[in-house]
Amino acid sequence: MSLQRNQDMSHQPLYLQIKEALKKQILDGDYAPFERMPSESQLMKSFDVSRITVRQSLRDLHAEGLIFTSQGKGTFASKPKAMQDVQHLEGLSEAMTPKGYETSARLLSIREVKPSKDVQENLNINGKEGAIEVVRVRYLNREPISVDTSYFPIAVGQKLFARDLSGDIFPLLENELRVPLGRADVSLEARSADSDTAKLLDINVGSPIMWVQRLTHDSSGKPVDYEYLAFRGDAYKYRFQIERDPSRNSGFNEVIK
Amino acid sequence: MSLQRNQDMSHQPLYLQIKEALKKQILDGDYAPFERMPSESQLMKSFDVSRITVRQSLRDLHAEGLIFTSQGKGTFASKPKAMQDVQHLEGLSEAMTPKGYETSARLLSIREVKPSKDVQENLNINGKEGAIEVVRVRYLNREPISVDTSYFPIAVGQKLFARDLSGDIFPLLENELRVPLGRADVSLEARSADSDTAKLLDINVGSPIMWVQRLTHDSSGKPVDYEYLAFRGDAYKYRFQIERDPSRNSGFNEVIK
DNA sequence: TATTATTACATGTTATATCAAGTTAGTTTC
DNA sequence: GAAACTAACTTGATATAACATGTAATAATA
Known part of the structure; x- marks a missing residue:
């Protein structure tokens, strides 16, 4: 080796x-x-x-x-x-697309940037490589609901320059760029809107927003997209179901012997 | 040393x-x-x-x-x-204890109340029956992180009066009161703290909080606990993983991104 | 034969020692 | 005074070494 x-x-x-x-x-x-x-x-x-x-x-x-x-x-x-079931996905999509509403996106910027520490660590790149940053505002029925800031490794991100980014990026990645997507790590927390975000979302500074970090991997586990999503608090609700874990076991040492 | x-x-x-x-x-x-x-x-x-x-x-x-x-x-x-995993239904102290945090709870009140419409619908009781309301402040490492307001049907809730409510309620329900827990419906959203909540959580009015509604059922599907959890935004993060469902090309990918 | 040592090997713990690399503050130099 | 250098920190990575402790198979013994 x-x-x-x-x-x-x-x-x-x-x-x-x-x-x-x-x-x-x-x-x-x-x-x-x-x-x-x-x-x-x-x-x-x-x-x-x-x-x-x-x-x-x-x-x-x-x-x-x-x-x-x-x-x-x-x-x-x-x-x-064991694989998780897909119930979470259902809950999230339901929250995102109320029936009869249309979603769209407006591209604010796409450029190569020197990635922050957080982006470096999550995309697993070093500081010398650049990353492609895409900033967009997403609308639900003409009203802004989120500011999405996405970071891609150079190899993937460069291909995005020539593409239409007013729609969804994931199907674009999967279908046109042939990047098979796998697991995603997500975290949610409540934050206050800073002035930039507030302006873009048409809310007051300090209003509550749902701050989402999501790291999406390809099917081999390599990170392909790390993003911050700032949702308007009054326009976003995350629903899901969870099961009580019946097995409260500890350690596998018994399994071996 | x-x-x-x-x-x-x-x-x-x-x-x-x-x-x-x-x-x-x-x-x-x-x-x-x-x-x-x-x-x-x-x-x-x-x-x-x-x-x-x-x-x-x-x-x-x-x-x-x-x-x-x-x-x-x-x-x-x-x-x-505080970080919780979405995979399993667990109380805060269950989730935090293995990670090295200390959690505790302070009981503010326990009483029988006339349930609100929302509580009635979720616990599936009518307005004539009462419900048991338990209000607690939960602490992580000595700092307040959430105000929990829980509603139980009379049958279950009455047994709580004689119990120690400074810990987690879920294990108490399961082990001491022999109520096997099953599925739970959860929703998360970002809100602003009202004055009461702000005072209890030692934050400013209007600060962001994570507003959680959780309806817990027993293993037969009957509701046993409906609660509002108001988490300090700077102290709570919800984290989970989702898998992309290869059998369906729609789902969360298109919706979110 | 059944039990007990022995031995070999596995992971667990701890010490000492370098060098690399990032940060900070002070000093020198221009 | 500003920029560059330097010295003194910091954590990060890695090597060598020794002994402790748990396991399993083998050999010696009762």
Whole structure:
């Protein structure tokens, strides 16, 4: 296994490279659920790194739930997480498209920018690469309801310059640019509108807005779109259903033995 | 600072002892949010351990969201945000406890009331029946983060009078009152704090709050708890993942983006 | 044969030591 | 005075080393 070592720029830490390599193997099914993985000393040899570096990789994988360890026994691939149902999606789309209303978008700007720390971390790019920023205002029945600020990696984002961005970007990505979309991480919080946002949304400064951060990945798990969505508080409601988790178990050590 | 070292049995690893000591300091408010904490070398001296041990403690605290670091600058106490997962139905303290936060609740009132239209419809009771109203302020790390107003049908609610309501109500319902919980309907929106809420949450009137309505059913589908949760906007974040449904090309992609 | 040591190997914990890289404040230089 | 340099911090990454502790298979023993 060859790692990109510290000779020039543009390299990731060894432990991250190892983590990604192992992660890929697990996700590719090279290790079946509950199958034992190579021991730390084996990994040290095959990657030619110290134990600390190996353990740092394993710790990250553990934190992501991809592996678990058992002292004296070894390290094992986890059972892959069950897919979430799609009920959330239904709730969100329902909130977004009340029947009989039309949505549209107005493009404010599209340009290459030096990405902020937050954008860098989420898109997994370094500060030297640029990112493509797209700012739009979205309307529901002629009324502004959100300001969307999206960041794309250069490779993907450059293709957007020549496209019509007055509609939806996701179908454009999927159908025209052939970027298969996968998981998205979303967070919601209530904030106050700053003056720019307030002006665009036609509300008073300080009015409540729903602040949404969403990181969308392609089907291989690579980030393709990180965005901030500022929704007018009085025009946005997020509905969904959740199930009580009946299994309150702890730890998988029992499973092995 | 004296640590229990490896002389006999019944001791915890040094890094865990250090982690707990620092955690206590943070939760006790010895370090204000965003305040710089002692550097790694200072911690090495004061605890008389190696840097690796200190860093292991800090890594755990970081994973729990209690601190954040900035290379070259230092390590800082976080302003903790309550985060809940949408996948499962759980109360706040259930969600937060495994992440290293301390939660508590203060009971403001519990009484029988004539239910509002909204409560009647959601609990599926008529205006002649009463309902039990429980109002509480919930705290995270000693700071108020939400005002919870819950309504229960008489049958369930009466049993709550004799109970300790300073913790989470869900486990109480399930374990002590033997009410098996099932699905819940939830909605989130951003609102402004009214004067009562603002006073209880120690924020200014008009500050953004996350307004949550939640209707919880038992496992047979009968409503058992309808509640309004007013979260401080700066202390609450709702986070979840969604999967793209490959079988359907419409869905959330088109709607949102 | 059944039990007990032994041994080999697994992860867990901790120490010491470098070098890299980001930040800050002071000092020098132009 | 402003810009550049430097020194002294900070956290980040990585190597080598040792011992503790848990597990499993094998060998020795009762």
